[in-house]
Amino acid sequence: MHKHNGFTLIELMIVVAIIGILASIAIPAYQGYTQEAANNACMSEANDYARRAYADIQLNKAAADIPAPVASACSAINNGAPVVTMTSFASTARLPGNATITCDLNAGTPCSITALAP
Template sequence: MKVTLNRYHIWQSGFTLIELMIVLVIIGILAAIAIPAYNSYVARAQGNACVSEARNYSSQVYLLINDPDIVVLPIAPVVSACKSITDATGWTLETQQKIIAIAKPPSNARIECDIPKGTPCIIKP
């Protein structure tokens, strides 16, 4: 910070141009590091939310198909965290397959839940 005395004997103080430029460079470096880290965090969070949604739906389908006391067929998935989830409406014990969910961008992860094997879910980037 520079302090000077002008010709009217009034003290002036302020930041020099180089000090302001150094602050801007530091902010730029921090932004260059933080923005990609944040984007990576958002992609992982969206992928994890979709995995949770796919597991929940596949568990419901597994229960409805494999429990002999329940006579209701599986319902359509409610999609919020995923871009799409395989619709298991009308599946029976003989027609069950894998439930495939696709996460929303930027993650775009593919989640496969294998109903015949007891709904283990695998993430495929």
């Protein structure tokens, strides 16, 4: 009687092929999820700053008293300059995000994704 002590080459090749197929499906999906999460984080950060700037302007705060945006999820909010008038401003998401977000204070504080880089 012969005792089987391991896997055959065919069995190992089948397992490697299955892992390759699963990875080819999972990796693009994961990249899409991380990109969407980065875009949403920047959208939230831009919305928070828009609400604060809108409130400060409505309270007639002096321009020097309105703080500049601090970006962590966004690579830039209004290029780092404080928003001191009822205007619109743009934010860009940090990588892996690809969104440009525009907030229009004239319309309240709605922010929306206006462009997605390829």
